[in-house]
Amino acid sequence: MIALQKRARPSQLMGYLAPVIALGITILAGLVLFAALSVPVGAAFHAFFIEPISSLYGLAELGVKAAPLIIIAVALSIGFRAQVWNIGAEGQLILGGIAGSVVALAFYEVEAWYVLPAMMIAGVLGGMSWAAIPALLKTRFGVNEILTSLMLTYVAVLLLSYLVSGPMRDPDGFNFPESRLFHDAATLPKILSGTRLHIGALVALALVVAGWVLLSRTLLGFALRVNGAAPKAGSHAGFNQSRLVWVALLLGGGAAGLAGLLEVAGPIGQLLPTISPGYGFTAIIVAFLGRLHPVGVLFAGLVMALSYLGGESAQITLNLPLAVTGVFQGMLLFFLLATDVLINYSIVWRARRVA
Amino acid sequence: MPPTSSQNTDASALVALHNISKAYPGVLANDAVNLVLEAGSIHALLGENGAGKSTLVKILYGLLAPDTGTIHWQGQQVSITEPNVARQLGIAMVFQHFSLFDSLNVLENIALGMGVKADDTLARRIVEVSERYGLPLDPQRSVYTLSVGARQRIEIVRCLLQDPKLLIMDEPTSVLTPQEVGDLFETLNVLAEDGMAILYISHKLEEIRTLCSAATILRGGRVVAAADPRQESVASLAALMMGDELPPSSMRKPHKGTARVFEVAELNVLAPDANTVGLRDINLHVSAGEILGIAGVAGNGQDELLQALAGERISDEAVHIKLDGRPLGKLDAGARRRRGLCCVPEERLGHAAVPSLSLTENVFLTGHHRRDLRTFGLISYGRSKRFAQDVIDQFNVQCQGPEALASSLSGGNLQKFIVGREIMQAPRVLVISQPTWGVDAGAAAAIHKAIVELAAQGSAVLLISQDLDELMQATDRIGALCAGRLSDFYLTRDVTVQQVGLLMGGEALAGAHDGVVA
Numbered sequence: 001m002i003a004l005q006k007r008a009r010p011s012q013l014m015g016y017l018a019p020v021i022a023l024g025i026t027i028l029a030g031l032v033l034f035a036a037l038s039v040p041v042g043a044a045f046h047a048f049f050i051e052p053i054s055s056l057y058g059l060a061e062l063g064v065k066a067a068p069l070i071i072i073a074v075a076l077s078i079g080f081r082a083q084v085w086n087i088g089a090e091g092q093l094i095l096g097g098i099a100g101s102v103v104a105l106a107f108y109e110v111e112a113w114y115v116l117p118a119m120m121i122a123g124v125l126g127g128m129s130w131a132a133i134p135a136l137l138k139t140r141f142g143v144n145e146i147l148t149s150l151m152l153t154y155v156a157v158l159l160l161s162y163l164v165s166g167p168m169r170d171p172d173g174f175n176f177p178e179s180r181l182f183h184d185a186a187t188l189p190k191i192l193s194g195t196r197l198h199i200g201a202l203v204a205l206a207l208v209v210a211g212w213v214l215l216s217r218t219l220l221g222f223a224l225r226v227n228g229a230a231p232k233a234g235s236h237a238g239f240n241q242s243r244l245v246w247v248a249l250l251l252g253g254g255a256a257g258l259a260g261l262l263e264v265a266g267p268i269g270q271l272l273p274t275i276s277p278g279y280g281f282t283a284i285i286v287a288f289l290g291r292l293h294p295v296g297v298l299f300a301g302l303v304m305a306l307s308y309l310g311g312e313s314a315q316i317t318l319n320l321p322l323a324v325t326g327v328f329q330g331m332l333l334f335f336l337l338a339t340d341v342l343i344n345y346s347i348v349w350r351a352r353r354v355a
Numbered sequence: 356m357p358p359t360s361s362q363n364t365d366a367s368a369l370v371a372l373h374n375i376s377k378a379y380p381g382v383l384a385n386d387a388v389n390l391v392l393e394a395g396s397i398h399a400l401l402g403e404n405g406a407g408k409s410t411l412v413k414i415l416y417g418l419l420a421p422d423t424g425t426i427h428w429q430g431q432q433v434s435i436t437e438p439n440v441a442r443q444l445g446i447a448m449v450f451q452h453f454s455l456f457d458s459l460n461v462l463e464n465i466a467l468g469m470g471v472k473a474d475d476t477l478a479r480r481i482v483e484v485s486e487r488y489g490l491p492l493d494p495q496r497s498v499y500t501l502s503v504g505a506r507q508r509i510e511i512v513r514c515l516l517q518d519p520k521l522l523i524m525d526e527p528t529s530v531l532t533p534q535e536v537g538d539l540f541e542t543l544n545v546l547a548e549d550g551m552a553i554l555y556i557s558h559k560l561e562e563i564r565t566l567c568s569a570a571t572i573l574r575g576g577r578v579v580a581a582a583d584p585r586q587e588s589v590a591s592l593a594a595l596m597m598g599d600e601l602p603p604s605s606m607r608k609p610h611k612g613t614a615r616v617f618e619v620a621e622l623n624v625l626a627p628d629a630n631t632v633g634l635r636d637i638n639l640h641v642s643a644g645e646i647l648g649i650a651g652v653a654g655n656g657q658d659e660l661l662q663a664l665a666g667e668r669i670s671d672e673a674v675h676i677k678l679d680g681r682p683l684g685k686l687d688a689g690a691r692r693r694r695g696l697c698c699v700p701e702e703r704l705g706h707a708a709v710p711s712l713s714l715t716e717n718v719f720l721t722g723h724h725r726r727d728l729r730t731f732g733l734i735s736y737g738r739s740k741r742f743a744q745d746v747i748d749q750f751n752v753q754c755q756g757p758e759a760l761a762s763s764l765s766g767g768n769l770q771k772f773i774v775g776r777e778i779m780q781a782p783r784v785l786v787i788s789q790p791t792w793g794v795d796a797g798a799a800a801a802i803h804k805a806i807v808e809l810a811a812q813g814s815a816v817l818l819i820s821q822d823l824d825e826l827m828q829a830t831d832r833i834g835a836l837c838a839g840r841l842s843d844f845y846l847t848r849d850v851t852v853q854q855v856g857l858l859m860g861g862e863a864l865a866g867a868h869d870g871v872v873a
Contacts, residue, residue, distance in 0.1 A: 009763065217733040219723065226720065230709040235667045236700060237720045238689025 004345040014342045019289050019296070021342070022335040023303065029331055039318055047317045048324075052309035060195030064267055065305035067200040068093070068259035068276070070297055072283035074204075074211040075255030077292040079248035081215065082224035083231075086249050088134065088149025089256040090280025091156035092127040096257025097264045098160060098168075099126025101179055101271040104186035104264075105168065115185045119261055127257015128250045130156060135249040139242040145249065153280070161273045168271055179271035188266040200262035204301070207255065211294035224248060256280055277308060278326075285333045304329065368427070369394045369520060369552045370415070370446075375424035377410050384410040385421070386576040392521060397543060397553045399563040399584060401596055402573035403653075403821065408556050411573070412523055415554075416448050417441040447514035448523040453506050455498050462494035465513045484515050488542050504535035511542070521552045528562060540566050558652055560592045560860060572596055589860035590853045593652075597823050597852075616815040617641040617696075617784040618677040622670060622684075624663050624839075632656040632839040634663060639834070639841060641784065641815035646806065648830030648847065649819045650855050656839040657819050658701065661788045664817070665698040666691040678784060692724040695783030699773055699790060701819075703766065707773045710762035714754065717761050718743045718776050725780040742779075750775035750801065767798030774802050778809050785809060788819040803829055823852055837861035 027049075034044040052058045072089050079086050086092075100123035107115045133152060137143035165177040173180070188198040215221040223239040224247070235241060263275050286304050290296030311325025372390040376383065384407045392398050402408045413419040415426070417435040426433055428444050435441050441448075455464050465481060466473035478494040485492040490508045498506065507527060514522060524543075528536045543553055543566065557563055563570060564584045572580040572595045580595045587595075618640045626633035634656050641647045651657055662668050663676075670676060670684030677683065683691050688698075700706045708717045719728050719739040728739050743757035750771045754764050761769060774790060787806065791799035807829060810816050819836075820826050826833055827847060834844040835858035842858040854864055 009760075213733075219729070219732070219734065222716070222719065222734060226709050226712070229711045230705045232702070232706040233709045233720065236665060236688060236698070236706055238666065238687050238692065238724065240687065 001350060003348055003350040004341065005348045007344055007346055010343050011346075015291060018339040018342055019291065019300070019336060022289070022332060022339045025335045025339070026328065026332045029335070030328055033327070037320075039320065044314065044318060044320075047314045048310035048328075049306065051317070052306060052313050056192075057195050058309065060192050060197040061309055062302060062305050063197045063201040064195075065308045066301040067198075067204040068263060068279045069283050069286045069304055070204040070301035071200070071207055071259045071262070072252070072256045072280060073286035073290060073297045073301060074207050074294050075251045076283055077287040077290065077294070077297055078211060078215060078221070078224060079252045080287055081228045081292050082244055082248045083228040084245055084248035084252075085146045086131060086134065086149050086252040087146055087284055088131070088151075088153045088280070089252055089283055090276065090278060091149070091153030092130045092253040092256035093260035093263075093276050093280045094153075094156040094160050095130040096123035096127035096260030097271065097275045098163060098260075099123055099129075099257065100261030101168065101182075101264050104182045105179060107186065108180065108183065111183065111185045113185075116188070116265065119186060119265055120258060123257045123261025124254040125257065127253040127255070127260065129253070130257070131249040131253020132246075135246045138249075139245050145245075149249075160271075160275070164271055164273050170270075177273050181270045182265060186265060187269055188262065196267050198262070198266040200259075200266055203258070203262065205298075208294045208298050211297075215294065220247065256283075282308075282329055285329055285336075289332065289336055304332075307332070368392065369429060371427040372411070372415065373425045373427070375411065375414060375421045375426075377414060377419060377421050383576050385414070388424070388573070388576070388578050390571055390578070392552045392554055393569075394520065394552050395547055395550045396569055397547050397555055397567045399567035399570035400554060400556045400573065401558065401560075401563060401570050401592065403558060403596060406573040406596075407576040408573055409525070410576075412448070412525065412554070412556060415441070416446060416523060442517060442519075445518070445520035446523065447517055447519035447521070449507065449510045449514055449525065449527060451525045451527075453510055455506055455509060457499040458497065460495050460497050461492055461501075461509055464498055464509060465494075465516065468513045469516065480516060481512055484512055488515065488545055489538065490542055502535075504538070507535075507539070515546075519551065521554065522546065523554045523556070525556050526558075527555075528557065528559060536562065558596070560589045560596075560652070563592070564589065588857075589862065590856035593856035593859055594853060597821075597856075614643050615640045616643045616679060617817070619664070620675055620677070622663060622675045624659055624668060626659075626839075632659055634659050634839045637663075637841050639817075639844065641817055643813045643815055644810050645832070646810050646816040646818055646830045647844070648826040648833040649817065649836050649841070650823060650826050650833060650859050651819075651821065651836035652859055653821055655836050655859075657788055657821075657836060659839070660836065661698060661700050661786060661819060664696070664786050665700070666696075689724050692721065692780075695725075697721070697725075697777040697780055697782035697785050699777050699785070699787040701789040701792065703769050703773060704762060708761040708769065711760060713758050713760055714743045714747070714764075714772060715740045715757045717772075718746060722776060722780060725782075746772055746775040746779055749779065750805070767794040770794050771798050771801060774805060778805050781812075782809075782814055784815045784817070786817045786819070789821065790818070791820075791822060791825060799825075823855060826855070827852065835859040 031041050031045060035041050053062055072093065076086060076089060100119040103119045103122040130152060134145040134148040137148050138145045161177065164179060168179045170178055170180045188200060191197055191199055191201065215225065223234065224244055226237065227234040227239060227241060227244045231241065259279060260275060264271055268275060282304055286297055286300045289303065290300035307325055307328045311322055314320040314324055315322050368391045370392045372388060375385050375388045377385040388411055390411065400408050400411065410419065414421045415435065417438045417440050426435060433444065462478050462481065463473045466477055471477060481492060481494045490512055492508055492512055527539060547553055555567055564587065567584050570582050570584045571578055572582065574596065582595065584592060619637055622634060622637040624634040632655060637660065639647065663670065666686060666688035669687065673682035673685040675684040678694050678696055683694055704710045709720065715736060719734060722728055722742055726742060728735055728742065740757045746752065747754060747757065752772045753768045764772065770790065777785060790802050806816055806818065818826065818830055830847045832844045833847045833850065833855060834842045835855060837859060838861060857864060
């Protein structure tokens with residue numbers, strides 16, 4: 001029978017291989033699922049994984065979707081390393097989008113270079129402010145940040161829908177729950193003409209590098225890692241745990257807020273009742289798929305971005321429901337958590353033991 | 356009570372363990388242990404950490420299989436292969452850590468543990484048993500609303516419902532308040548009068564003296580003595596537990612330094628929960644070149660003292676802790692290190708070092724405060740690695756080099772590494788707890804030598820230890836920590852092991868002693 005045997009030491013190879021294995025099993029399971037739905041498997045595979053990236057426009061779209069995922073996941077993985085479980089990035093993203101939009105609309109008549117930077121700062125601060133609530137509750141009262149950050153996401157969704165149907169609604173918008181379209185000075189410059197790829201992709205790359213340096217070379221990153229691996233050793237070394245909780249949450253909130261701003265000022269161009277297809281939640285999967293390492297997150301972000309594009313493409317060409325995207329993302333996280341066992345255990349065949 | 360070396364076929368014995376041995380890689384946890392328990396007696400199993408108490412009890416409860424040896428239950432040889440067999444024989448055990456579901460009520464928890472239905476019959480039986488033995492319990496209360504003492508009562512009642520003939524209690528008072536301890540003892544006495552045998556595992560000498568009618572003392576996996584604790588003093592029990600051969604008295608020449616480098620005055624630390632000990636009125640001072648020893652049985656506040664001195668807990672007032680006359684009670688651990696106060700906590704993995712990080716990263720952990728291990732604010736792995744290599748070379752640490760994970764080192768080598776890491780930072784004061792716990796003799800000697808040399812260079816050393824031999828040999832003055840209070844300090848060469856044993860039991864030394872140091 002199959003048995004799991006504890007390894008003498010964690011396998012480094014499996015650390016890298018587990019996400020790849022998980023991805024493979026996810027694709028297999030997905031194809032089995034398509035077959036069960038009597039969808040032609042070959043066509044489904046092509047629609048999901050090949051077609052979306054077989055044109056320049058498709059590749060640019062991959063960047064558009066991957067940018068917010070990577071931006072958020074880099075920051076989340078830094079927090080997760082410190083065992084701070086901010087799972088409310090979606091709400092922080094929305095607050096960033098709102099704060100950035102407030103600046104965009106306040107400077108509606110202004111055509112100046114400083115509008116975009118001001119929006120970005122507002123976006124970061126908006127996300128941080130939302131993340132500061134769980135940070136305060138955790139450090140002051142010991143409230144579990146998983147619950148508070150998650151619940152605040154729903155508050156953020158309702159706040160956004162109140163704002164776009166009330167105070168921030170376009171006065172000439174026929175009562176549609178939308179803000180005004182942002183002016184050119186308040187929208188992101190494109191980096192590839194004919195596509196929607198905007199400077200958010202460059203921001204994401206820069207954050208990958210910054211996250212890498214932070215985690216591996218700075219005292220702060222070291223403190224965060226130690227706090228996650230052995231909190232008592234952290235306090236012995238003089239690292240302030242409350243401060244690290246604040247830093248971890250504010251980093252995640254700031255990055256999510258920036259991602260939200262990049263969405264409203266980039267592909268969307270105005271404030272809508274929905275500004276994210278769940279980037280904040282998907283980024284959690286991206287962080288784990290990328291092994292909580294900024295470079296891993298870069299690749300994982302591209303994979304997950306493909307799942308969004310694949311879902312849309314499968315919807316168009318095969319009439320599959322858009323929920324396919326969620327199914328794929330869920331399966332991937334599920335299999336990833338399962339294959340993580342292989343880091344600490346090896347699979348062995350063992351003769352059935354006589355009781 | 357017959358001595359434990361008597362024949363295991365003793366007719367009156369409920370259970371007799373004969374010649375039990377159990378080896379783990381590198382250690383003989385039990386070495387030909389004999390133990391006879393009789394109905395109606397409360398029998399203490401006494402020993403320091405690592406003496407082999409848990410191993411023996413796990414064998415008796417079917418959690419471990421002995422390598423050799425036999426167990427007789429009421430005269431019949433039995434083989435206890437798993438806890439179920441033990442329970443069917445009539446052996447019940449209350450573990451140190453409870454297995455209760457917080458969100459369920461008392462009745463449901465007991466039903467789950469016994470594999471029966473949570474019905475009115477069971478509820479009536481719970482009330483019946485709890486009233487009979489003075490274990491107040493409301494079957495409908497949710498567990499999360501209960502105190503630690505009440506949770507322990509659930510575990511005891513759960514055991515009693517199975518009508519055991521032998522009840523094993525593993526360090527039951529370590530989590531209880533003094534009031535709860537008193538209640539527990541009354542219950543145990545009633546149970547013993549009813550004819551139950553109780554095996555009581557502890558290293559708290561005073562409570563064994565008041566509760567138990569027989570004691571088996573383990574040291575290094577062997578039975579070293581069987582005693583009637585009511586006839587013994589705390590000091591004599593301590594001597595039995597820790598080894599009665601008199602260690603050579605302090606080998607140290609009296610140090611010459613007089614300047615008080617390190618002073619602690621009226622330090623108080625509140626215990627945040629029932630599992631920790633608070634510190635009361637801690638006063639001590641250490642001079643340059645001096646090694647001050649603090650003895651004490653585990654769990655009397657040693658961890659809390661180290662954390663308070665290290666800065667893991669900040670004091671209320673800065674003046675409570677002074678280094679070279681400068682108050683640093685309000686500073687955090689990093690700032691205290693920069694002033695020259697370095698510490699080595701007892702727990703090697705997870706407190707002194709991060710198991711999943713390399714030795715290079717682990718020297719950076721505490722070393723960056725006093726050594727220049729950063730370039731433009733960024734971690735210099737090159738210099739950290741060289742520092743780690745220096746520690747490895749200087750302290751002869753057996754490992755695969757600076758990139759080895761801390762968790763891959765043996766206990767002794769990791770301890771040498773950690774002690775070396777602190778000593779090579781040239782601290783003004785070194786506070787070091789249990790430096791040779793679970794460490795082989797060679798490593799222990801190397802660590803002692805390093806500590807003595809550090810003092811010889813003019814640093815002040817505070818050595819917290821449960822190892823009396825170590826303290827008697829290495830320290831200039833000695834005192835003891837008991838229930839969070841420090842005794843007076845005495846010149847080590849003027850006191851005997853027995854006298855230190857008294858200090859460890861919280862008793863003052865009778866009369867004015869020559870060696871009293873104010």
